[in-house]
Amino acid sequence: METRVLGPDTVTRLAATDAIVEAVKSAFAASARDRAVMPAKSYVDLPEYNGDFRSMPVYLAVRPGDGTSEAAWDAAAVKWVNVHPDNPADHDLPTVMGTIIYTDPETGFPLAVLDGTRITRLRTGAAAAVATEYLAREDATSLGLVGAGRQADSQLEAIATVRDVQRVVVADADETAVARFLDRWGDRFDVREGTIAEAATCDIVSTVTPVEEPIVETVGPDTHVNAMGADAAGKHEIDDDILLDARIVVDDYEQCTHSGEINVPYGEGMLTDDDIDATLGPIVAGDLPGRRDRDGVTVFDSTGLAIQDVASAHVIYERARETDLGDPYKLVETE
Template sequence: MQTLLLNRDQVTHLVDMRQVIGAVEDAYKAYSSNQVEQPDYLSIHLPEGRGEIDFKLGYHKQTELISMKAHSGGFKHNPQAYDVPNSMGTILLFDARSGALACIIDGSLITGLRTGASGAVSVKALARKNARAITAIGTGNQARMQIRAISQVMQIEEIHAWSRTPETLSAFQKDIEREFDISVRIAASKKDAVEKADILITTTRGKGDLVQADWVKPGTHIVAIGTDQRGKQELDPELFRNAKIVVDSISQCTQKGETYHPLANRIISMESIHAEIGQVLLGTKPGRTSDDEITIFDSTGMAIQDNTTAGSIYQNALAENVGTFFSFIE
């Protein structure tokens, strides 16, 4: 069996955001219908704060694909010292019928795309139908990806933004206004930004409660992206007391996600978690039932999202004869 190699440029031309949103929806449904095996992911934190590498493994029983992703982050000196990005990813796809390596895919773009798509999926399932105003707390690359994905599922009329870093905030404003022709309003404070949100996106590497409970207006949908391991936090745990809590994975979010903090502080119990988003998509649990509900989507990111997204790209590559085949075994 030959193995297909796909680089980043090829990946860029083989997929669009609408397709990724569909792949992520499929991932959530498969996970919540027991069609996925997904061990806890592993992380290696390198000494002297150089960065970290995460390893995520998933098996999709319906497609018979096994994926393994290695994704690095936090290597802030990489561009200057090694002329490579500070964050990189690689995905291996194995044919589960034989165990053979089917495809090696650059995973850097896939991680950003599928994370952005997760927010869009949650907006479709949980946001008010008349939501029009988005607030971004954090204005890095993932904040841009969230806007790109959410714009596929709703009409965005207002964007408000806040960041600790003025340069990052200014660049975000210019990029989004150029790409979407929507005015980005730079907030005077976090509180001011949050109060204006119909949909609140948090994409920081925060280590404290950046968003206070009493800033969030009734009917807001919160897309919590930044907390994916212990030590990270973006939301005031009190926000969870009266909110509808939906997670990507109960096992991950209660141990490594934003939901961990209100559980640890005994503000909520396990029974307070309304559903996994896959259950909402499958119709086994209801989504939003009132325009006044505050809904929280806690997204830690799952291997099955990489699996379905990379699998979709692999099939596109085969259909379009893109990529380079090689063989480990002559």
């Protein structure tokens, strides 16, 4: 028995954004129904290299009716991912890289080893799309992007599967990154460069930067914000006054209070548990309401969960198996 090795080109070829969004939606619902085993993300800090490693194990059991799933499936995986901000300048490598081991939960056999870097981008975009589906106005048509890197691509592509995105405003201090973004998407959307304020007053805004001092100081009166950039203690993109006035929905309470968008004001006591309205899973499962008539600004605080990784890997693996793509490799002894 052999393990299927799925590198970045194969993952990209097999990626179907709409299917991944639906799988991630089902994962949030299944988790809310206590069909996920997801230990806390563990960190290995490497201050001597200005970086860290993160380990994310998970088991997930999806059943019909979870999100829009019509079939039952389960899967297990672990993602080993790094964050090294000096990589691009010092080593010509990405800041974030990841590897996913996708495993048969019945036997423990490693079915596939996948490039987790691309899957991380895909599942992060998918999580924003799920939050947008439930928390943004149904008639939302404009999308602001604060940050023009590769995650901005995933945000746009995924969110466009749940809302009729017509106008896109992108803001980034790196003019080259903005120009490349406009080249990639200008033929599909009415997309233009703008200020952070212009991007943040769109119907929907996704922030995808690693800053530690808030750069979004104002939003529209009923903007939905996907706060995607904060993934470690000290990171903070959104002004505290916006958070205080918003309906805040988190992907995971422990992770968000430790390392999500709310971690700084929460640690300072400016935000408390009373300011956190809900986690996303119960909203997707139908146990809590999505957007309500009285909601103004909504904020989704996303730190990234292993259930998103295993759901995305499931889509990729099943499509690889159906099309016989990937490189077979005898990874473990089975005799």
